[in-house]
Amino acid sequence: MLPTPPPSPTLNGFCAPEDRLGxxxxxxxxxxxxxxxxxxxxxxxxxxxxxxxxxxVKALNKLGLEPRQRKFQQREIQLHHQASAHPNVVSLVKIMDAPDCTYVVIEYCPEGDLFSNITERGKYIGNDALAKRAFLQILDAVEYCHSIGIYHRDLKPENILVTDQGMTVKLADFGLATADHITSDFGCGSTFYMSPECQTPAPKPYSCYASAPNDVWSLGVILVNLTCGRNPWKRASLDDSTFRAYMKDPKFLRSILPLSPELDSILKRIFEVNPARRISIPELRELILRCPSFTSTKAAVSTPPPSPPFCPAEYAFNGCYQQVPVPSVAPLPAPAYPAPTFELPFTQHSISSGSSDSDNDSVFSSSSSVSSASSTSSFTHVTLPPTHKAPPRGVQQTYVSPLPVSNTWFQPFIQAANLVKHVSFQPPMMAAPVRVY
Structure with a gap:
């Protein structure tokens, strides 16, 4: 088990980013x-x-790295490669190893990430059909990752890329992903999207938590982002008054967000504090497919929409919670997973300097030998282990919670919620992205 990522490396001798341009x-x-x-x-x-x-191209610096930091880089590459067999995961095309850094060549999505498409372009708010289509694709990608033993641990709109005019989304950035079914990496990820059990260690001997339900919680926050353009709270912690209010009153979210009764019911299943009782992804998919609408114009909102100085136009709800009718979009069919394209376990092929591979239509043939024409540095092409095929759709993926269902470790959340005073709340804006590569 690798612990939480180590601190940033010392970049001794590291060239400026613009030096590599061209x-x-x-x-x-x-x-x-x-x-x-x-x-x-x-x-x-x-x-x-x-x-x-x-x-x-992700240029991962190798200079000044400790052995532990190198292991994290290798883990990210390996887990991303395995997951990229799914069509809703950004494809990892090729890896080239140079003396100063490792170049990871990935699929390019020119429309940016889901965060900018929600906050700057308003592409999904009020468009239930498009939001449902996008969320189902995210569910498929995460379920596939879980089926092959990969847990993302940093699910958020900034790590989901958009193509096809918003019709297709792809999961990216496996820098915090793990293959550990049970983990003790508390505080791993982004605070807006962390589950309660991920925030701080529970009392011994339960100083660990299940990775899968933590991802499910993050999916719930993303669902609120897609449909309302807001976060439900800043942190799922006792220190957050909005979250405590939700713990006291399960109907609280409908008082601050324009949620339909059906979506509110789904979110209650996702935001179950006890991870052993949290909804599974297959069941979540069925509920999303049957959900007639995500937002409601009759939602009881306790506070008026914030004024422009506190709520820029890109964060505001569409027309003060008015739903915009859009044409129906059919659910995505079950994806056909491609066969593994790499067969050898981490073998390396030496590259000769000064030659080119002009016989192939693409530079990224896994068996080709190519070189750098603009640098004297030699590259080594790394062949990754084979990917895994997904199980048939409908096969229930199960996990074992490290906490018994009857355990009362989460009772402080309930007790603290009873101390919440009746005050006015408004949902926090979506957090500005923090880029970590």
């Missing part, structure tokens, strides 16, 4: 722009100079 990797892939910069590296836009196909 560089051609493997003789064909040219870095053209910078998408983001984080503690562990840089994400670039890139283009295949022979096919003009765009890609994104």
């Amino acid at each position: 560089q051609v990797l493997a003789g064909r892939l040219q870095l053209t722009g910078i998408l983001g910069v984080g503690a562990y590296g840089v994400v670039y836009t890139a283009v295949d100079i022979q096919t003009n196909i765009p890609y994104a």
Whole structure:
């Protein structure tokens, strides 16, 4: 079990992100722009100079890393590769290992992440059909990850990319993912999306929690984001007055958000404090499919919509909770998972310098030998282990909670909720993204 990610590396000798712009990797892939910069590296836009196909390239720094930090990089790459067999997970196309960094070539989604599509473009709020389509795709991706023993632990709109004019979404960023069914990595992820059991260790001997239901809780917050453009609370903790109010009154969310009765009922199943009783993903999918509407114009809202200085237009509800009619979108069919494309377990192929691979239509053939035409650095192409096939749809995926159902570790949440005074609440805006690469 790997613990919570180590601190950021010391970047001794690390070149500036813009220094790599224009560089051609493997003789064909040219870095053209910078998408983001984080503690562990840089994400670039890139283009295949022979096919003009765009890609994104994650340059993970190797200089100054401790062995533990290297293991986290390797784990992210390996788990992402296994998960990318699903069509709603961003494809990991190729890995190239250079002396100073590891280049991870991934699918490029030019429409950005789900966060910007919700807050800046207002693409899903008021559009129940589109929101349902997107959320079902997210459910499929997460269920597939769980079926092969991968738990994301950082599900949030910033880690979901959008394509096809919002019709298709893809799960990304496996930097905090784990293969541990039970984990003791408390505080792992983003506070807005963490489950209560993930916040702080429970009293001994229950100093661990199940990874799967923690992901389910995060899915519930994303569902509120998609439908209302808000977060239900800042933190699912006793320190958060909004969350305590919800613990005291299960109907509380309908008083601050324009939720339909059906969606409110679904959220109660997701936001079950006891992880052993929390809804499973297959059951959640069925409820979402049957949900006639996500929002309601008759929702009892205790406070008026905030004024513009406190609620920019991109965060505001559409027309003060008025639902915009849209054409129906049919649910997605069961995805056909591609066969594994890599067969050898972490074998390495040496790359000769100064040659190019002009025989292939794409630079990313798993068996090709290519090189860098603009640098004297040699690249090693890393072949990952095989991916796993998903189980047939409808097969129940189960998990064992580290806490017995009868255990009362979560009772302090209930007790603290009784101390909440009757005050006016308003839902917090969606948190600005914090990019960590």
